[in-house]
Structures are given as structure tokens and as C-alpha cells.
Amino acid sequence: MTLRLYDTATHRVRDFVPVVPGQVSIYHCGLTVQSAPHVGHIRKEVVFDVLRRWLRYRGYAVTVVANVTDIDDKILAKAAENGEPWFALAYRFERELHAAYAALGCEPPTYEPRATGHVPEMIELVKTLVERGHAYPAADGSGDVYFDVRSWPAYGSLSHQRVEDMEVQDDADPRGKRDPHDFALWKGRKPGDPDTASWWTPWGWGRPGWHLECSAMAGKYLGDEFDIHGGGIDLRFPHHENELAQSTAAGQRFARYWMHNAWVTAAGEKMSKSLGNGALVSEVTKIYPPRAVRFYLAQPHYRSKIEYSDVSLTEATAALARIDGFVERAAELVTAGPLELPEAFTAAMDDDLSTPTAVAVLYDEVREGNSAYDAQDRTALTVRLGRVQAMLGVLGLAADDPAWQRGNTSTEDYRPVVDGLMAALLAQRDEARSRKDYAASDAIRDAVKSLGITLEDTPRGARWSLTRQGT
Incomplete structure (x- = not known):
């Protein structure tokens, strides 16, 4: 069987062929650490944790890079409002992000670079774009530097939009732009900005734009071409579109595959910090077992929206309890057989990470296992227990997975x-x-x-x- 993944850039499911045989490199955009992570944020972490585990099961050596955006307009504004240093606020919420990783059994990224630690690489990338004629310093003397979208004919290829149809971005003062659709690579220092939030460049003091940060960090850790770039579907435009444009305009091949998970919604609206409808991971895991929260996030297909509700989480809790009940009962009678995955489970996971079908196979094995337990059929029970434990391991739901032991302060x-x-x-x-x-x-x-x-x-x-x- 061949692993196939849906590529957002081409809108089709493609056979997965890595850049380097036997190795997989993944970059997925981490959080802007302006506040505590909610369930909508952490769905992406769960999705890519399951992908990572599946790729490893398929025999690949996997490298995962997930950045931390620790300098941003919103971070500066919130820190000023709180009367605290911006870097203190960012670090505080970065720690909460790590706690959320651990609470839901997600393995830490292989590398987790901070934006503020890679400013030299960002400046060099801007220089390259200016030299190639794809970027320009603002003529108003603000110190802003913009990407010239009209200079790059492929701009819009990821989101499949024409420039004329795109929403104008409000990432900087439009007075310095040649075209309203141009986006900021570098932002000149503004009155009132903290001294600590500026770096010296050929264009004066300033700080990086959000899109620039990810391109520079992906390039440093994964090279000019890597396998998978991912994140929430809301990042496809403008963030990932802009990343792709600036990186390829600088001469990189960049990502081979683009993967985007759908939103978690609350009352039909995207769960977000700006709407104030986010269910914080730290609070949800006080009410529901963290493994059940992970199950709730992992079971739907990653490209399907999930509606957040207490009913859904209660159902996930009950379903996981039934699975655990089978494992505990069976383990008292037999030792698990080989940890082999059913063919139907493997086929589902190879089919664009189809977790709903994979979980249906898990339920079938539990049901058959319970029947074997009732009949005291130890041979069949041994096989079913091994299969169930293998599937739970791939999904990151095995109760004895070391990932659940790292810093989990749940109930x-x-x-x-x-x-x-x-x-x-x-x-x-x-x-x-x-x-x-x-x-x-x-x-x-x-x-x-x-x-x-x-x-x-x-x-x-x-x-x-x-x-x-x-x-």
C-alpha cells in the first residue's frame, strides 16, 4: 500500500514521495504566544502528532519543526495593556503551550525555534528578495519593507486566487505600498515600540513580519526543499500563500505537500482568540480526561470541522472508557499477541489519514474482543488485544504511552x-x-x-x- 495525502496546493490526493527516501521533514506553524492555547489551536498539534506516529510506523525517520512566534503586534499590544515586558508575556504563554502539548499526549517537535532567535536569517532573506527585485523598502521612510506581489506571477497559486480577487491585507500602513496587496516583510520601528522589540537592519530599526519568520526558520532547519508544510486551514491565506511566494521568489523549492486541518467551531463559529469563544485546554482537561479530549480531536477526519460541545466530549469519554474496559479485562486473562494492525486500519490511515474509518476498525476489534472474552476464547482474545493495543499506539491513545507521563497535571x-x-x-x-x-x-x-x-x-x-x- 502507498501512503496518499491530500495536497491543498493541487486540491487532490497524491502519492506521498519524500525528498529523501526513508526520511520525512515536516514544518507546521506554531502559535503566536499572545494567550493560552484553546482546543481549536491544539487540534493542529494532535493532527500532526498522529501523522508523525503513522509515518514512523510506516518506517520513516521523521523530523518535525514547529515554530513559536514570540514577537508580533498582538503580543506587544497585550503586554503594554498588562503593563509587563512583551517577552515575559510571550514566554509565559509559551510555557502554557508546552503544557497543552503534554496534556494531550503530543510529542514535542524535533526543533521548536523562536522567531526572536532567527532575526539574522530573516534579514538575509529580505536582502535576497530586494536584490532579486521581489521586495522594496517603503518610499515613505518608515523602515517598512514589502514583498511586491506583482513581481511574482505564481502569487495566489496556493489559495487559487487572482490578485485582483484577494482581500487587501492590513499588516502595515498602506501609504508605503506600491500595491495594496503587497505584504510586509519587515516593519519599521514605530513610536512607542519598546527598544527591546527592534533590531538593526539596512533599512533602519524594526522587527520581522509574521510571514517572513516562518520562511526563514523552515529554510534554516529543513533546507530549500522539504516534504510537508501544515497548519490550520485559516493559515492558507494569507500566511501560507505569502510564505510560499517569498520563499520560492528567493530561490527555494520549499514544501512538496501542503496539509491543512479544519477548524474547531463553537456554535457554528470558528473557535478563536479574537472571538473570545475558545475553550482553553487547561480548563477542558480539568473536566474531561485528557486522553478523551485527544480522542475527540483525533477521531474526525482532519479536514472536517469539529463542533465543540460537552455532549461530544462526554461521548468521547464514554467511548474511550469502553475501549479501556476491554483492554483491562482482556489483559487479566491473556497476554497481548503481536502488536499488528488490521489491514483495514492500515488502509484507512494510508488513505489521507482517514481516522474515522480507522477508529471504526478499532471499535470492530473491541466488539469482537468482547465476544471472545465472553466466550473465554483465549486464542481469539490474544489476537484482538494485540490489534487494539497497536491501533491505540498509532493514535497516541495507549494508556501506557510515555507521552502521557510528561508534565500531565490533569485530574x-x-x-x-x-x-x-x-x-x-x-x-x-x-x-x-x-x-x-x-x-x-x-x-x-x-x-x-x-x-x-x-x-x-x-x-x-x-x-x-x-x-x-x-x-
Whole structure:
């Protein structure tokens, strides 16, 4: 089977052929660290974490670069409003981003460069574009430098737009532009800007434009040509369009494939910081198990929108609990067989990372495994358990995955305490049943049921499982 991925640039599914056989290089745009990450932000991290795990399963050595934008208009404005240094605000939210990575079991990027650490590379890229006739310093003496979109005929190829049909960008004062569609590569220092937020260039003091940052960092760490560039679909234009233009105009081949995940929506609107409808990862994982939040984000196809709701998260929590219940029951009877993936699961993942179909295969294996458990068919149960554990591993949902142990400060940290309390309650229930005090036994069952906990009597004794989390 051949891995096939949907390429946003060509609007078709293509066979995946890496630049270097056996190796895959991925760049996906990280966050502008102006505030804490919400579920909409972190969907991208989950999508590319699943992709990374799948590529690794397919035998590739994978390098992932995800930048941190730590200098930006919004960062400066918010820091000024808060009365704190801009770099302190950026670092504080960068730490929250890392906590969100860890909370949802995402492996850290191979490299995570900060924009402020790569200003020399950005300046050199601007120089190259000016020398090639694709960029110009503003004539108004502001220190701004713009990319000349009319100088690059391929501009618009990623978003499939003509320049005349594009929305005019408001990334800088339009008075210095030759064409309203030209975008800022470099922004001259403005009155009131902190001294620490400016760097010296041939065009005066200033700081980089957002689009320039990613091109410079992708080029430094992945070279002139790399395999996959990704991010949320909202970045396709203007951000990725501008990246592609400035990098290729500078002589780079840039990305072979463009992958964009769809939004998480809330009441039909894109979840975003500007709309104020973001569900913070740090808050959501206090209500729902982090693995269930990851399951909720990973199960839909990455190019499909997800509507955020408590109902959906509760359903994901219950579904994962059923899967975990099978794994726990089966592991008490047998040792898992070879961690082999069903052919249908592999075919689904090779088909543009079709996680809905892959998860359907997972459910089928759990269902067949439960039947084997009920029939005490140890041979079949061994096979099903191995397959389920292999699929959970690819999706980053295996309960024993080391990724869940890095800095996860969720409610699952209290699992040992809960286990101890439940063991004591089950012992009291067993004691009540042994003396035929069924009223007391049922009272314990009903009490824990009201907390969202289901008791199941098995040949090896009672077990408990969480059936819902949050209300």
C-alpha cells in the first residue's frame, strides 16, 4: 500500500514521495504566544502528532519543526495593556503551550525555534528578495519593507486566487505600498515600540513580519526543499500563500505537500482568540480526561470541522472508557499477541489519514474482543488485544504511552487516590454481599453510579469504570 495525502496546493490526493527516501521533514506553524492555547489551536498539534506516529510506523525517520512566534503586534499590544515586558508575556504563554502539548499526549517537535532567535536569517532573506527585485523598502521612510506581489506571477497559486480577487491585507500602513496587496516583510520601528522589540537592519530599526519568520526558520532547519508544510486551514491565506511566494521568489523549492486541518467551531463559529469563544485546554482537561479530549480531536477526519460541545466530549469519554474496559479485562486473562494492525486500519490511515474509518476498525476489534472474552476464547482474545493495543499506539491513545507521563497535571494525576477509594468501597460491597445484606450492597452501587461510575461483576471480582466525566 502507498501512503496518499491530500495536497491543498493541487486540491487532490497524491502519492506521498519524500525528498529523501526513508526520511520525512515536516514544518507546521506554531502559535503566536499572545494567550493560552484553546482546543481549536491544539487540534493542529494532535493532527500532526498522529501523522508523525503513522509515518514512523510506516518506517520513516521523521523530523518535525514547529515554530513559536514570540514577537508580533498582538503580543506587544497585550503586554503594554498588562503593563509587563512583551517577552515575559510571550514566554509565559509559551510555557502554557508546552503544557497543552503534554496534556494531550503530543510529542514535542524535533526543533521548536523562536522567531526572536532567527532575526539574522530573516534579514538575509529580505536582502535576497530586494536584490532579486521581489521586495522594496517603503518610499515613505518608515523602515517598512514589502514583498511586491506583482513581481511574482505564481502569487495566489496556493489559495487559487487572482490578485485582483484577494482581500487587501492590513499588516502595515498602506501609504508605503506600491500595491495594496503587497505584504510586509519587515516593519519599521514605530513610536512607542519598546527598544527591546527592534533590531538593526539596512533599512533602519524594526522587527520581522509574521510571514517572513516562518520562511526563514523552515529554510534554516529543513533546507530549500522539504516534504510537508501544515497548519490550520485559516493559515492558507494569507500566511501560507505569502510564505510560499517569498520563499520560492528567493530561490527555494520549499514544501512538496501542503496539509491543512479544519477548524474547531463553537456554535457554528470558528473557535478563536479574537472571538473570545475558545475553550482553553487547561480548563477542558480539568473536566474531561485528557486522553478523551485527544480522542475527540483525533477521531474526525482532519479536514472536517469539529463542533465543540460537552455532549461530544462526554461521548468521547464514554467511548474511550469502553475501549479501556476491554483492554483491562482482556489483559487479566491473556497476554497481548503481536502488536499488528488490521489491514483495514492500515488502509484507512494510508488513505489521507482517514481516522474515522480507522477508529471504526478499532471499535470492530473491541466488539469482537468482547465476544471472545465472553466466550473465554483465549486464542481469539490474544489476537484482538494485540490489534487494539497497536491501533491505540498509532493514535497516541495507549494508556501506557510515555507521552502521557510528561508534565500531565490533569485530574488523572489523582487516579491512585481514586483507585484506593474505589477498592475500599468494593471491599465494603463484597462484605455486605457475603453477609447477604443486599440493601447495603445496592446502596453502594447506586451511590457510585450517581457519580458516573459503573460497577461490573466479573469472575475475578467487581471492577469499576468511569462512564461519564463532567456535566
